Amino acid sequence: xxxxxxxxxxxxxxxxxxxxxxxxxxxxxxxxxxxxxxxxxxxxxxxxxxxxxxxxxxxxxxxxxxxxxxxxxxxxxxxxxxxxxxxxxxxxxxxxxxxxxxxxxxxxxxxxxxxxxxxxxxxxxxxxxxxxxxxxxxxxxxxxxxxxxxxxxxxxxxxxxxxxxxxxxxxxxxxxxxxxxxxxxxxxxxxxxxxxxxxxxxxxxxxxxxxxxxxxxxxxxxxxxxxxxxxxxxxxxxxxxxxxxxxxxxxxxxxxxxxxxxxxxxxxxxxxxxxxxxxxxxxxxxxxxxxxxxxxxxxxxxxxxxxxxxxxxxxxxxxxxxxxxxxxxxxxxxxxxxxxxxxxxxxxxxxxxxxxxxxxxxxxxxxxxxxxxxxxxxxxxxxxxxxxxxxxxxxxxxxxxxxxxxxxxxxxxxxxxxxxxxxxxxxxxxxxxxxxxxxxxxxxxxxxxxxxxxxxxxxxxxxxxxxxxxxxxxxxxxxxxxxxxxxxxxxxxxxxxxxxxxxxxxxxxxxxxxxxxxxxxxxxxxxxxxxxxxxxxxxxxxxxxxxxxxxxxxxxxxxxxxxxxxxxxxxxxxxxxxxxxxxxxxxxxxxxxxxxxxxxxxxxxxxxxxxxxxxxxxxxxxxxxxxxxxxxxxxxx
Numbered sequence: 259x260x261x262x263x264x265x266x267x268x269x270x271x272x273x274x275x276x277x278x279x280x281x282x283x284x285x286x287x288x289x290x291x292x293x294x295x296x297x298x299x300x301x302x303x304x305x306x307x308x309x310x311x312x313x314x315x316x317x318x319x320x321x322x323x324x325x326x327x328x329x330x331x332x333x334x335x336x337x338x339x340x341x342x343x344x345x346x347x348x349x350x351x352x353x354x355x356x357x358x359x360x361x362x363x364x365x366x367x368x369x370x371x372x373x374x375x376x377x378x379x380x381x382x383x384x385x386x387x388x389x390x391x392x393x394x395x396x397x398x399x400x401x402x403x404x405x406x407x408x409x410x411x412x413x414x415x416x417x418x419x420x421x422x423x424x425x426x427x428x429x430x431x432x433x434x435x436x437x438x439x440x441x442x443x444x445x446x447x448x449x450x451x452x453x454x455x456x457x458x459x460x461x462x463x464x465x466x467x468x469x470x471x472x473x474x475x476x477x478x479x480x481x482x483x484x485x486x487x488x489x490x491x492x493x494x495x496x497x498x499x500x501x502x503x504x505x506x507x508x509x510x511x512x513x514x515x516x517x518x519x520x521x522x523x524x525x526x527x528x529x530x531x532x533x534x535x536x537x538x539x540x541x542x543x544x545x546x547x548x549x550x551x552x553x554x555x556x557x558x559x560x561x562x563x564x565x566x567x568x569x570x571x572x573x574x575x576x577x578x579x580x581x582x583x584x585x586x587x588x589x590x591x592x593x594x595x596x597x598x599x600x601x602x603x604x605x606x607x608x609x610x611x612x613x614x615x616x617x618x619x620x621x622x623x624x625x626x627x628x629x630x631x632x633x634x635x636x637x638x639x640x641x642x643x644x645x646x647x648x649x650x651x652x653x654x655x656x657x658x659x660x661x662x663x664x665x666x667x668x669x670x671x672x673x674x675x676x677x678x679x680x681x682x683x684x685x686x687x688x689x690x691x692x693x694x695x696x697x698x699x700x701x702x703x704x705x706x707x708x709x710x711x712x713x714x715x716x717x718x719x720x721x722x723x724x725x726x727x728x729x730x731x732x733x734x735x736x737x738x739x740x741x742x743x744x745x746x747x748x749x750x751x752x753x754x755x756x757x758x759x760x761x762x763x764x765x766x767x768x769x770x771x772x773x774x775x776x777x778x779x780x781x782x783x784x785x786x787x788x789x790x791x792x793x794x795x796x797x798x799x800x801x802x803x804x805x806x807x808x809x810x811x812x813x814x815x816x817x818x819x820x821x822x823x824x825x826x827x828x829x830x831x832x833x834x835x836x837x838x839x840x841x842x843x844x845x846x847x848x849x850x851x852x853x854x855x856x857x858x859x860x861x862x863x864x865x866x867x868x869x870x871x872x873x874x875x876x877x878x879x880x881x882x883x884x885x886x887x888x889x890x891x892x893x894x895x
Contacts, residue, residue: 259605260492260520260528262593266546266556267527267534274557278530280564281537282328286316287363287446288423288438289327291453292416298408300415302453305423313425313438330451333460334358336471337529338493339536339600343471345389346382354467356390356406357452357460359383359413364444380414393470394463402459409452416450472525480519489519492528535597539564541573543596543700545589545608552591572665573700574642581613581640589613594700596670603670604696612702613640620647620749623768624741625883645699648746651739652719654679657688657695669696680722687715709756716747717873721823727816734816741881748878768878771796776885778859779852786859792875794828794863799879801835801857804886808842819880823873828865835861852886 270277290311293301302310312323320328334355337343345354353360361379387410395402423438473490480489520528534540541563547555562576571579581587590610596603618638626633638644646665650658656678659666669692675685697706720743727736751764775797777784786793806818825831839857869876 259593259595259602260524262546262548263531263595264520264524264527265548267531269553270556270560271527271530273553274560277534277539277560277564280539282332283316283320284314284324284327284331285360285447285449286314287442287448288313288420289324289331289449289451290416290420291330291451292409292412293453294405294408294412298411300412303415303419305419311423327449327451329457330358330460331360331449333457333464334360334451335464337468338532343493345393345467346386347389348382350379351382351386352447353449354390354471355460355464356387356394357409357455357463359386359450361448362444363439363442363446363448366439366448379417383410383413390467394466402455405452405454409454413450420448468526468529469522472522472529488522490522490525492520492525538570541571541576542598543573543594543604545592545594547592549591555589555592574645574665577611577613578640578642598670606697606701608701610702613642615640615644618644618750618753620745621765623745623748623765624881626738626741626745641699641702645695648750649695649699651742652715652746653688654684654719654722656680656684657692668692680719680726683718683722687718691715705755707754709751709754709758709761712747712750712754713874716743717877719743720747720877721820724816724820724823729813729815737816737881740816744878744881747874764874767792768882771875771879772882772885775800775856775879776888779856779885782855786863788863791865791867791869791872794860794865795869795872795875796879796882797856798822798831798835798860799876800882800885801853801860802838802876803880803884804853805835805838805842819877823876824870826868826870828863828867828869831869832861832863856886 288311290305291302293310295301305311307313308321308323312321312327314324314327334353334357336352336354341349341352343354344352350365351359351361359379366379387406391403391406395406421437421439424435425438425441426433427436427441428434469488472493474493475491481487482489540560545555545559547553558580559576562579563571565571565579577589580589588610590608592608593605594608595605615638620636620638622633622635636647638647645658646660650660650665656673657668659668668688673685673688675682678685678688691707691711694706694711697703720740723736723740723743727734727740729735748764748768752761771792774784774786774793778786778797779800786797802819802822806814809818822831822834825834835857
């Protein structure tokens with residue numbers, strides 16, 4: 259992975275160098291330039307706003323002075339995103355240059371005693387500057403070292419002056435004057451820059467810091483005598499683990515205690531990659547193309563991601579944009595890196611990404627309506643249509659979450675059942691199967707989702723909805739969702755990896771069962787096939803729906819179906835239906851002849867099959883358009 263990231267960053271720097279300047283902003287807080295005279299006195303004491311200092315609130319437009327601040331701050335930044343490479347042993351001063359002092363407001367004071375705010379930072383200055391001088395400036399540069407010492411000596415006075423800076427704020431429609439630091443948040447920064455030093459000298463000093471700190475530790479550094487190239491242990495997502503023997507590599511070829519080293523230039527590329535990540539100019543997941551003929555795709559994807567400025571495209575939106583401009587484009591032979599908060603979630607090779615879908619149509623088998631009209635079948639044209647419509651629905655808007663047209667993804671995030679519709683059962687489905695869906699969608703691994711897996715997800719998800727259904731104002735809260743899931747299940751029943759070649763076409767089966775059930779209900783001479791468990795359970799579902807719809811309970815929810823679903827043999831199910839008939843027989847009067855025909859055959863059916871293997875037929879019969887409520891006129895039409 260490391261070498262692929264190095265190649266990616268190196269090629270991106272050649273092909274798309276402007277990306278390294280994107281999204282650069284100064285840290286929120288104060289940026290102040292200190293200028294000294296020839297005697298080392300603070301020349302621009304009583305600093306003037308927008309001339310000697312500038313304040314950034316983290317939101318406002320980036321002015322020219324703030325752009326200048328970015329340049330100075332960047333040439334004093336530490337390596338990586340942690341504090342283990344700072345020059346300050348107490349890890350309170352964030353900068354790593356003899357010309358910059360940078361710290362957070364919350365690091366400014368020892369305690370809340372008035373008048374000693376600056377004492378904590380002042381106490382750290384000697385060690386910080388001694389360290390900075392030894393690392394960043396050659397010993398023979400005495401004049402430059404003397405300037406740095408003068409800069410260090412004036413810092414306490416600068417800190418006292420910063421304490422007195424004021425600003426005007428609006429409070430309750432009144433403009434008042436307040437101390438500037440009182441308007442800052444704890445995580446705002448105070449940045450002090452040495453104005454006398456030119457930016458080229460800043461860069462030379464910072465490069466020396468980088469040479470010393472780019473590697474994980476100096477302990478394993480080694481210089482090649484022939485090439486004079488410095489090698490060391492990568493600092494990117496890496497640790498030496500020398501004090502944790504069980505985390506050490508034991509099987510690799512070892513040299514001086516570690517298995518591999520990288521060059522200083524490679525370490526610099528990894529640091530650049532980490533900066534790009536922190537600046538949010540790389541999408542996640544990130545495809546890293548390894549074929550030189552495909553490197554142009556790296557630039558293309560990164561540039562599309564940044565095309566929208568502050569509003570970033572999601573990875574699906576990036577690919578949609580790319581394929582929209584070139585429908586014949588084929589993406590393949592790349593590594594897909596998914597990383598968040600410094601943790602690699604997934605890194606895997608994608609040989610051929612398949613964006614287009616064929617044969618993915620969701621039929622409206624259960625006759626859902628919108629504004630009084632039957633919903634037309636939905637055709638899924640792309641893999642991300644599958645993700646947005648199917649995955650969103652079957653995991654109850656929790657694996658892929660849609661809100662006001664925007665999508666968020668939980669393929670690698672922590673899952674809290676308390677914030678998931680369906681609680682522990684849906685959360686468990688997500689944890690078990692989300693990696694398979696990620697591989698299926700993002701890596702085109704068609705074997706990742708199997709037919710058995712798809713069946714389990716849909717059946718469990720539907721049963722969870724049954725359990726959580728409520729009946730309010732003559733409306734079942736989960737009925738539409740259940741029917742949508744049944745439409746998805748039966749329409750895509752044959753679209754996933756299946757070891758059996760004899761898997762039925764469930765959409766056609768549903769239509770056949772509905773037609774046969776209607777014939778049985780209307781004609782004494784037509785009987786259920788005594789060997790067809792599907793016909794029996796579908797008809798049983800129709801009977802159960804008719805019986806439960808007679809209930810006068812205050813909350814006659816679809817959860818009443820669940821006890822019938824749990825019956826494993828025919829006798830148990832028939833006894834449950836008989837009990838329901840006895841409970842509601844005084845209500846049964848509408849189309850009684852159809853009910854009698856259908857219920858008589860259901861109660862007379864016999865089989866040794868385990869009915870739990872056929873629950874989908876009972877569900878489909880229950881939620882299908884009711885034959886028993888169908889009027890004669892409708893039947894004739």
